[in-house]
Amino acid sequence: MRNVKTVIIGVGNIGNLHASNLLSEEIKGIELVGFCDTNPLKLEAAKKKYGADYHFYTQAEDVFADERVDAVIIATPHYDHPVLAIAALKAGKHALVEKPAGVYTKKVREMIEEAKRHPNLTLSLMYNQRMNPTYQKAKELVETGKIGELRRTNWIITNWYRSQSYYNSGGWRATWAGEGGGVLLNQDPHQLDLWQWICGMPERIYSFAYYGKRRNVEVETEVTAYAEYPNGATGVFVTTTTETPGTNRFEIVGSQGKIVIEEDQLKFWRTVMDETEWNDTYQGGFGEPEVWEIKIPVVFDGQTGHKKVTQNFVNHILYGEALISPAEDGIYGLSISNAIHLSSWTESWVTLPIDEDKFLEELTKRVEGSKEKTVEEQVLDTDGTY
Amino acid sequence: MRNVKTVIIGVGNIGNLHASNLLSEEIKGIELVGFCDTNPLKLEAAKKKYGADYHFYTQAEDVFADERVDAVIIATPHYDHPVLAIAALKAGKHALVEKPAGVYTKKVREMIEEAKRHPNLTLSLMYNQRMNPTYQKAKELVETGKIGELRRTNWIITNWYRSQSYYNSGGWRATWAGEGGGVLLNQDPHQLDLWQWICGMPERIYSFAYYGKRRNVEVETEVTAYAEYPNGATGVFVTTTTETPGTNRFEIVGSQGKIVIEEDQLKFWRTVMDETEWNDTYQGGFGEPEVWEIKIPVVFDGQTGHKKVTQNFVNHILYGEALISPAEDGIYGLSISNAIHLSSWTESWVTLPIDEDKFLEELTKRVEGSKEKTVEEQVLDTDGTY
Numbered sequence: 001m002r003n004v005k006t007v008i009i010g011v012g013n014i015g016n017l018h019a020s021n022l023l024s025e026e027i028k029g030i031e032l033v034g035f036c037d038t039n040p041l042k043l044e045a046a047k048k049k050y051g052a053d054y055h056f057y058t059q060a061e062d063v064f065a066d067e068r069v070d071a072v073i074i075a076t077p078h079y080d081h082p083v084l085a086i087a088a089l090k091a092g093k094h095a096l097v098e099k100p101a102g103v104y105t106k107k108v109r110e111m112i113e114e115a116k117r118h119p120n121l122t123l124s125l126m127y128n129q130r131m132n133p134t135y136q137k138a139k140e141l142v143e144t145g146k147i148g149e150l151r152r153t154n155w156i157i158t159n160w161y162r163s164q165s166y167y168n169s170g171g172w173r174a175t176w177a178g179e180g181g182g183v184l185l186n187q188d189p190h191q192l193d194l195w196q197w198i199c200g201m202p203e204r205i206y207s208f209a210y211y212g213k214r215r216n217v218e219v220e221t222e223v224t225a226y227a228e229y230p231n232g233a234t235g236v237f238v239t240t241t242t243e244t245p246g247t248n249r250f251e252i253v254g255s256q257g258k259i260v261i262e263e264d265q266l267k268f269w270r271t272v273m274d275e276t277e278w279n280d281t282y283q284g285g286f287g288e289p290e291v292w293e294i295k296i297p298v299v300f301d302g303q304t305g306h307k308k309v310t311q312n313f314v315n316h317i318l319y320g321e322a323l324i325s326p327a328e329d330g331i332y333g334l335s336i337s338n339a340i341h342l343s344s345w346t347e348s349w350v351t352l353p354i355d356e357d358k359f360l361e362e363l364t365k366r367v368e369g370s371k372e373k374t375v376e377e378q379v380l381d382t383d384g385t386y
Numbered sequence: 387m388r389n390v391k392t393v394i395i396g397v398g399n400i401g402n403l404h405a406s407n408l409l410s411e412e413i414k415g416i417e418l419v420g421f422c423d424t425n426p427l428k429l430e431a432a433k434k435k436y437g438a439d440y441h442f443y444t445q446a447e448d449v450f451a452d453e454r455v456d457a458v459i460i461a462t463p464h465y466d467h468p469v470l471a472i473a474a475l476k477a478g479k480h481a482l483v484e485k486p487a488g489v490y491t492k493k494v495r496e497m498i499e500e501a502k503r504h505p506n507l508t509l510s511l512m513y514n515q516r517m518n519p520t521y522q523k524a525k526e527l528v529e530t531g532k533i534g535e536l537r538r539t540n541w542i543i544t545n546w547y548r549s550q551s552y553y554n555s556g557g558w559r560a561t562w563a564g565e566g567g568g569v570l571l572n573q574d575p576h577q578l579d580l581w582q583w584i585c586g587m588p589e590r591i592y593s594f595a596y597y598g599k600r601r602n603v604e605v606e607t608e609v610t611a612y613a614e615y616p617n618g619a620t621g622v623f624v625t626t627t628t629e630t631p632g633t634n635r636f637e638i639v640g641s642q643g644k645i646v647i648e649e650d651q652l653k654f655w656r657t658v659m660d661e662t663e664w665n666d667t668y669q670g671g672f673g674e675p676e677v678w679e680i681k682i683p684v685v686f687d688g689q690t691g692h693k694k695v696t697q698n699f700v701n702h703i704l705y706g707e708a709l710i711s712p713a714e715d716g717i718y719g720l721s722i723s724n725a726i727h728l729s730s731w732t733e734s735w736v737t738l739p740i741d742e743d744k745f746l747e748e749l750t751k752r753v754e755g756s757k758e759k760t761v762e763e764q765v766l767d768t769d770g771t772y
Contacts, residue, residue: 161674169671208612224612224622226594236622243639245655245677253629269631285555288547291631
């Protein structure tokens with residue numbers, strides 16, 4: 001079967017990361033054939049960096065109209081993700097979409113509906129952290145009942161440090177019009193996806209968000225969200241871009257065990273009896289069920305999640321391999337993200353699924369008041385980002 | 387100077403712990419001379435356990451009227467703590483009061499006012515965890531500016547596991563009339579005190595509390611509280627008695643460093659430059675200040691905090707040694723506790739200092755609807771409690 005001829009749309013930080021991945025030759029069955037960016041300077045830089053033997057486009061429409069192209073990787077600012085994905089599908093192209101799936105669920109839902117109309121095309125999302133073996137193991141433990149019934153989740157994810165200099169590297173960055181959000185939209189989509197991928201969707205959210213706190217930006221730079229799950233479990237999600245050294249600690253507690261993931265280490269404890277049953281029968285006053293600490297091997301194979309998800313995208317196109325992060329999964333993490341924003345704006349509980357029109361109305365107000373920053377555009381070194 | 391002749395009022399779990407401490411002879415300058423309990427069965431049990439060579443009282447008034455007594459240790463249910471402390475002071479007795487200082491701040495404020503009228507008497511609180519060297523070191527690091535300006539606090543304290551059997555061990559336990567609260571009043575007073583002792587008082591609180599969740603009791607068994615501090619820092623406090631194995635992890639983040647205390651280990655990281663200054667000058671896009679992990683010795687000397695605080699109480703009486711947890715400190719942690727309850731009852735922000743009359747009004751409603759459980763009273767083994 002011939003290689004999947006692929007164009008990268010959006011040649012910023014992440015677009016360049018994709019180019020470097022494709023050129024590594026570690027991903028089989030795919031061929032980088034071109035670059036598209038509306039900014040001619042970025043296109044020029046790509047030409048200088050990668051050579052002139054590629055197709056170069058300033059308009060995505062031209063990529064979609066080009067019969068030499070099989071697939072696109074969409075690495076533009078967030079608003080355009082579902083818009084371009086829909087256009088790609090309509091033009092008969094496969095698409096791998098960077099996170100987040102979009103800025104608001106209503107548009108992502110349209111993208112998912114469009115994908116259903118093209119069963120022969122592949123639409124995948126770059127939820128590369130789903131390939132992290134610690135999160136995969138946590139999901140396995142939860143899904144196979146090893147922690148019993150879910151009781152409590154807690155993710156402190158504050159190691160997304162971003163300086164003012166980072167925010168100043170693009171006029172669209174951290175604006176309502178350009179990104180549609182801050183840490184929730186740009187840095188946290190992975191964690192918001194993994195949170196629900198492993199623990200399931202919460203039922204309602206209450207949140208506390210701070211906009212432009214410690215950074216001169218329009219959007220949120222610090223958030224604490226509280227979640228309630230349908231079964232009575234509760235959850236906390238704490239995030240900021242202004243903390244150093246940051247924390248990345250994810251705790252999942254069930255009726256029969258606890259998982260803690262921190263610094264790529266997974267710890268697992270299990271009680272010999274489910275707490276509910278133990279509590280129903282124990283008569284000794286003080287006392288607690290016996291707990292075993294269990295060491296579970298978690299094997300890292302060295303390849304990045306980005307490459308693995310890209311390989312999976314290619315393998316789905318070529319061989320029908322099951323997708324790791326299919327398009328329809330894009331709605332979940334974004335729903336939580338939208339709910340967190342909406343709760344902080346309305347200072348009230350937000351029940352999921354969210355009122356999409358209400359969210360869009362509130363977002364639109366902010367977009368209308370949004371101002372692009374006057375800065376010099378820069379392509380940054382993405383070492384250390386995901 | 388002669389020994390401080392002391393009576394223990396309330397011979398339940400903690401009263402017995404105090405008796406055992408005093409009889410260990412590790413605390414110098416104090417002599418256990420008697421026991422007081424309104425429950426004759428408990429008094430009888432104490433007589434059997436400790437011998438008949440003590441004074442035994444069924445009424446606290448009789449202790450206070452007894453000229454052979456210099457001091458009392460108040461280890462009764464919570465409501466009586468400030469009531470008995472006030473009566474003790476009025477009768478010219480020194481008093482060491484178990485945590486919490488009381489159930490509602492209005493009464494504790496009366497106790498503090500009474501103490502001011504008796505400068506020659508000692509009124510101390512059993513905040514024995516202030517003697518834990520990890521918390522002392524954290525307080526030192528914060529107070530001497532080693533973490534810069536406070537940014538974020540996070541305490542997950544869910545290792546207060548209590549079974550239904552524990553709750554059934556006393557009819558007054560975990561009732562509004564008997565205890566005036568659940569995990570916040572009985573288990574968390576230490577953490578609520580340490581939280582403010584180390585990080586200062588928050589400005590306002592929003593909380594989520596669940597009453598009788600997973601246990602057949604009236605009061606809260608699971609709480610998540612969110613705090614804002616005057617300088618813009620934020621905090622989260624998560625607690626429950628129904629989780630096993632529980633977590634006890636306290637994270638304190640500043641503009642120049644981070645402290646994490648978990649499993650009696652203190653970890654400390656420090657950036658070489660304050661984040662605010664670094665962020666103001668850095669121009670490199672992605673990037674983060676250099677971080678040093680610093681190992682700080684924390685020395686445990688083996689003596690329990692209970693004994694140390696008792697020794698401090700005695701030394702204050704005999705030699706004027708500065709009190710570790712003076713009476714006036716009792717208001718702070720309890721204010722936070724009351725604010726958390728009030729926020730969950732009113733489903734709104736509660737600003738500190740709280741509206742004490744409003745709190746008492748809301749508490750009284752619950753006390754009026756409160757029902758004592760019909761159970762057989764038990765004195766439990768307190769190994770493993772604090």
